[in-house]
Amino acid sequence: EVQLLESGGGLVQPGGSLRLSCAASGFTFSSYDMTWVRQAPGKGLEWVSAISISGSTTTYGDSVKGRFTISRDNSKNTLYLQMSSLRVEDTAVYFCARRYDFWDYWGQGTLVTVSP
Amino acid sequence: EIVMTQSPATLSVSPGERATLSCRASQSVGNNLAWYQQKPGQAPRLLVYGAFTRATGIPARFSGSGSGTEFTLTISSLQSEDFAVYYCQQYDKWPPRTFGQGTKVEVK
Numbered sequence: 001e002v003q004l005l006e007s008g009g010g011l012v013q014p015g016g017s018l019r020l021s022c023a024a025s026g027f028t029f030s031s032y033d034m035t036w037v038r039q040a041p042g043k044g045l046e047w048v049s050a051i052s053i054s055g056s057t058t059t060y061g062d063s064v065k066g067r068f069t070i071s072r073d074n075s076k077n078t079l080y081l082q083m084s085s086l087r088v089e090d091t092a093v094y095f096c097a098r099r100y101d102f103w104d105y106w107g108q109g110t111l112v113t114v115s116p
Numbered sequence: 117e118i119v120m121t122q123s124p125a126t127l128s129v130s131p132g133e134r135a136t137l138s139c140r141a142s143q144s145v146g147n148n149l150a151w152y153q154q155k156p157g158q159a160p161r162l163l164v165y166g167a168f169t170r171a172t173g174i175p176a177r178f179s180g181s182g183s184g185t186e187f188t189l190t191i192s193s194l195q196s197e198d199f200a201v202y203y204c205q206q207y208d209k210w211p212p213r214t215f216g217q218g219t220k221v222e223v224k
Contacts, residue, residue, distance in 0.1 A: 060211070
């Protein structure tokens with residue numbers, strides 16, 4: 001069974017940093033591109049970032065470019081999102097998802113709250 | 117950036133009735149269109165990709181159609197578990213991948 005389990009969310013002040021993790025199981029993690037998608041409270045879905053199978057290619061949405069870094073450790077079957085210079089508007093549930101084009105499996109999400 | 121527009125924002129339907137949800141792209145995305153269902157407090161669930169291919173385990177009452185800029189998700193006979201928010205998403209051009217704003221299907 002494919003499982004994606006996010007962790008690392010929490011409350012952080014504006015300007016702070018946080019690292020999210022997504023532990024994958026039930027499939028060959030190193031064979032799939034991976035993606036982060038977020039959802040602000042009561043709002044729609046927003047694509048954040050994607051990473052290629054090897055990690056050599058990364059792509060970011062304009063709202064997070066230069067502040068967030070996506071990475072992966074295929075030996076640990078884990079996807080990461082390093083978030084820095086956090087803003088109030090980054091408050092959201094962050095989901096990891098499998099694939100880079102459309103997303104067939106999603107984690108349950110982890111809540112990031114940016115507040116003074 | 118390709119803008120995806122869904123209509124209506126809210127659709128009130130009685131159980132057993134048909135629901136028709138629309139999604140329009142600001143430019144052609146070919147057949148590179150997916151639909152997701154999201155229930156409160158849950159992650160989105162992939163329903164359809166390639167505009168009309170049902171994802172694994174998705175009931176046949178869900179069907180997708182369209183190409184280019186106009187797409188439709190039809191739920192042939194609404195079940196109680198189908199009341200949720202539905203999103204379309206294009207994956208033809210990126211970055212960014214873009215979503216519609218969602219259609220909430222509620223009980224009439």
